[in-house]
Amino acid sequence: MLPDDVLLEIFNFYVNMTRSWYEGKTVIEAWQSLLRVCRRWRILVFQSPRRLNLRLYCTPKTPAKDTLDVWPAWPLIISGDVTLSSSTDNVIVALGQNNRVCQVLLHLTGWQLEEVLAAMQVSFPALTLLQLSSNAETPPVIPDSFLGGSAPRLQILTLTSILFPGLKKLLLSATHLVELNLHGIPHSGYISPEAMVALLSALANLKTLYLGFQSPQSRPNWESPNLPPRKHSILPTLDEFRFKGVTEYLEELVTRIDTPQLNLLYITFFNQIDFDCSRLAQFFSCTPTFRALGDTFVEFDHSTASVTAQSLASNSGCFNLQISISCREPDWQLSSIEQVCNFLHPLSTVEVLFIEYKYSQWEIVWKNCAIENTLWLDIFLPFTAVKDLYLSEKFAPGIAAALQELVGSRITDVLPSLQNIFVERLDVLEPSGSFQEDIVRFVAARQLSNHPVTISPWGNSSDSPEDDV
Numbered sequence: 359m360l361p362d363d364v365l366l367e368i369f370n371f372y373v374n375m376t377r378s379w380y381e382g383k384t385v386i387e388a389w390q391s392l393l394r395v396c397r398r399w400r401i402l403v404f405q406s407p408r409r410l411n412l413r414l415y416c417t418p419k420t421p422a423k424d425t426l427d428v429w430p431a432w433p434l435i436i437s438g439d440v441t442l443s444s445s446t447d448n449v450i451v452a453l454g455q456n457n458r459v460c461q462v463l464l465h466l467t468g469w470q471l472e473e474v475l476a477a478m479q480v481s482f483p484a485l486t487l488l489q490l491s492s493n494a495e496t497p498p499v500i501p502d503s504f505l506g507g508s509a510p511r512l513q514i515l516t517l518t519s520i521l522f523p524g525l526k527k528l529l530l531s532a533t534h535l536v537e538l539n540l541h542g543i544p545h546s547g548y549i550s551p552e553a554m555v556a557l558l559s560a561l562a563n564l565k566t567l568y569l570g571f572q573s574p575q576s577r578p579n580w581e582s583p584n585l586p587p588r589k590h591s592i593l594p595t596l597d598e599f600r601f602k603g604v605t606e607y608l609e610e611l612v613t614r615i616d617t618p619q620l621n622l623l624y625i626t627f628f629n630q631i632d633f634d635c636s637r638l639a640q641f642f643s644c645t646p647t648f649r650a651l652g653d654t655f656v657e658f659d660h661s662t663a664s665v666t667a668q669s670l671a672s673n674s675g676c677f678n679l680q681i682s683i684s685c686r687e688p689d690w691q692l693s694s695i696e697q698v699c700n701f702l703h704p705l706s707t708v709e710v711l712f713i714e715y716k717y718s719q720w721e722i723v724w725k726n727c728a729i730e731n732t733l734w735l736d737i738f739l740p741f742t743a744v745k746d747l748y749l750s751e752k753f754a755p756g757i758a759a760a761l762q763e764l765v766g767s768r769i770t771d772v773l774p775s776l777q778n779i780f781v782e783r784l785d786v787l788e789p790s791g792s793f794q795e796d797i798v799r800f801v802a803a804r805q806l807s808n809h810p811v812t813i814s815p816w817g818n819s820s821d822s823p824e825d826d827v
Contacts, residue, residue, distance in 0.1 A: 365399070366406055373410055407432055413460065416452040418445030426455065433484060437463040440470045453477040461487040471498045471520075481506035486534075491518035497544040502527065513537065519572070521547040526557045535561050536595075539568040545575045551610035558615070559591035570602035574628035577604045592616045602626040605633055612641035620645055622678045626662075629685035633697040642704070648677045650707035656695060656737070658753075659716035663691035665698055667708070692733035705740040709775075715752035731760035738772045745775055748816050751782040758796035762803075769807045776809070780816035 360368075373389050389412055393400045403410065407430065414429055416422055417438040436452045436459060438445070450473065453459060459482050466474060471492050482505055492498050500517075502524035508531040509515075515532070516539040522528075529535060538561065543549065548571075549557075558564065596617045601608055605627055627633065642648045654667040662682050669677035681702075683694040699705055734757050738744075749757055764772060779797075797813055804811045 362402055365402060366409055369399075369403065369406075370410055404430070416448070418448055418464075420448055420452075422448040422451035426452070431458060433460040434458045435461040435463075437461070438465075440464055440466045440474070446470050446473055449474060450477045456480050456482045458484060460484045463487070463489040465491045465493070467492065467494050475500060475504065478505060479503045481508060484511060485509060486511050487514040488512060489514070489516040490520055491516075491541075492520055494519075497521045497546065499523070500525075504528065507531070510534070515539070516541070518542050519544065523547075526553070526560075529557060530560050532561070534563060536563050537566040538564060539566075541568065541570050543569075543571045543576065545571075545573055548576045551578055551607060551614065554611060555591050555614040558593055561593075563595055564593060565595050566598040567596060568600040570600070570626075571604075571607075574604050574630070577606050578610045590614060590616050592618070594618065596620055598622040600624040602628075604628055604630065605635055605638070609635065609637040613637050616644065618646055620648075621676060624678075624680045624682075626682045626684060627694075629683065629690065629694075631693075633683075633694060633701070635698070635701045639701045639703060642702070645677070648679070648704065651679075651702075651704045652708070653710040653712070654705065654708045654741075655712045655714060656699075657712075657714045657716060658688075658691055661686055663695050665695060665702070667702075667705070669704070689729055689733065692730060692737065696733050696736045699737050699740050702740065706742050708741055709743050710746045710748070711741055711744045712748040713750055713753050713757065714748075715750045730756055731763060734760040735763070735772050741773060743775050744773055745777045746780065747773065747776060747778070748780045749782065751786075754781045754784075755793040755796070758793050758800065762796040762799040764800070765803055769803045770809055774809070776804075776811055779811060779813050781813065782816050784813070784815035 369389075369392055372392070389403060389410055392403050403412070413433045413435050414425065416425060416434055416436045418440045419438070434452055434455055436449060438449075440446050440449055449464065453462075453474070454477070456478075462478075462482075462485065464474060471490070471494070475498070479501070485505070488509075490500075498520055500520060500522040504522070504524065505528060507524070507527060509528055510531055511534055512532040513534050514537040515529075515535060516537075518539075518541040521544060529538075540549075554569070558567070591614060593615055597619055599617070599620060599622070601611075601624070603626075608625065608627075648669055651667040651669055654665065657664050657666065662684055664680055664682035666680040668679070681698050683691070683698070685691055685694060761772070764770075801811050801813060
């Protein structure tokens with residue numbers, strides 16, 4: 359028979375293996391299943407609530423009063439979608455145990471959120487995770503008295519489509535906060551870059567930040583060029599930053615912060631004509647982990663174009679970057695990607711480049727016209743070190759048509775280091791089609807310039823030498 363300390367170690371491993379970050383229902387089922395095995399196990403579990411980190415899970419459908427009466431006074435997790443008045447009642451009862459509530463994850467409509475917020479005007483000293491979202495037409499407003507104005511143990515805060523004017527006041531007390539997610543910030547709840555930096559500078563332990571606006575209306579006012587230099591705030595522990603908004607906002611934000619430990623930056627810009635990101639480029643140059651880039655992916659789908667890359671490993675770490683633009687028209691997508699690529703100076707170190715299309719039920723039509731050809735060549739200009747180019751079947755004809763326009767002394771103006779082109783489904787492209795004619799012309803011109811290029815299939819196509827062009 360195993361001794362108690364060994365059993366507890368096994369129990370602890372079992373519970374932790376089924377624990378998600380948000381500690382959902384699987385966690386509760388894990389330790390409850392241990393109770394059903396035998397009396398000894400049941401006693402051992404009840405005697406070790408802290409060792410096993412036992413929690414009670416309350417949903418809007420859980421008869422909260424009965425649950426609280428039956429089980430010991432362990433920490434509470436309140437989670438779920440509140441859709442009915444009866445489910446609101448269960449949540450209110452559970453929130454009444456404010457000294458025990460450690461996590462709240464709720465999605466509510468407007469009037470339900472008001473009732474829940476009314477029950478959360480007192481202190482929740484054990485609260486470590488708070489996630490509130492709403493689908494109400496009019497964004498609900500969290501009052502300044504929320505959580506009694508203090509959240510000393512809060513580690514993760516996520517708000518979606520909710521206004522919280524007193525956010526800074528609350529976060530000043532949240533000295534243990536490591537993750538802040540502000541999704542779908544309504545225009546009526548706009549936070550200026552200056553105010554955002556002031557808020558972030560108070561979070562000494564912040565590791566993850568998501569900042570996303572609902573619409574491109576949320577943008578800073580133009581500043582006078584005669585203003586004094588901006589004071590920088592250091593975010594010493596920030597590891598991940600995700601942003602959705604307009605370029606002007608991000609530019610104003612990054613000129614005010616230093617992020618020496620940043621390892622992941624995911625940006626989504628709303629559709630716009632001009633992407634003047636010179637200050638963002640300067641921010642990259644000052645970020646220790648953002649140096650030479652490795653394999654890079656330029657991807658398109660029916661509504662988004664993106665550039666994804668990872669910095670080459672270095673002593674300071676590895677930087678993951680993705681810049682996406684929300685737009686639908688092919689020429690706008692290409693123009694946006696061209697502007698993005700040309701301010702990302704580290705792209706000059708990329709040796710492997712993928713051009714891909716994410717197929718969906720809403721497929722867009724690419725014209726392969728002269729305008730698109732010029733844009734493709736402009737996109738390739740920064741990639742002076744690319745040796746291997748991977749082309750989606752969707753784009754191979756248009757890119758081949760663009761490349762064959764490079765003749766004579768211009769043949770190495772674009773992709774001068776190129777050695778191999780890998781084409782998706784090369785074996786099913788029409789042998790007598792425009793792609794074959796254009797790519798043969800380009801290959802012949804490169805051969806004459808003493809910069810040969812080999813064309814090969816990519817993916818499930820045959821890899822035999824006779825399939826090469």
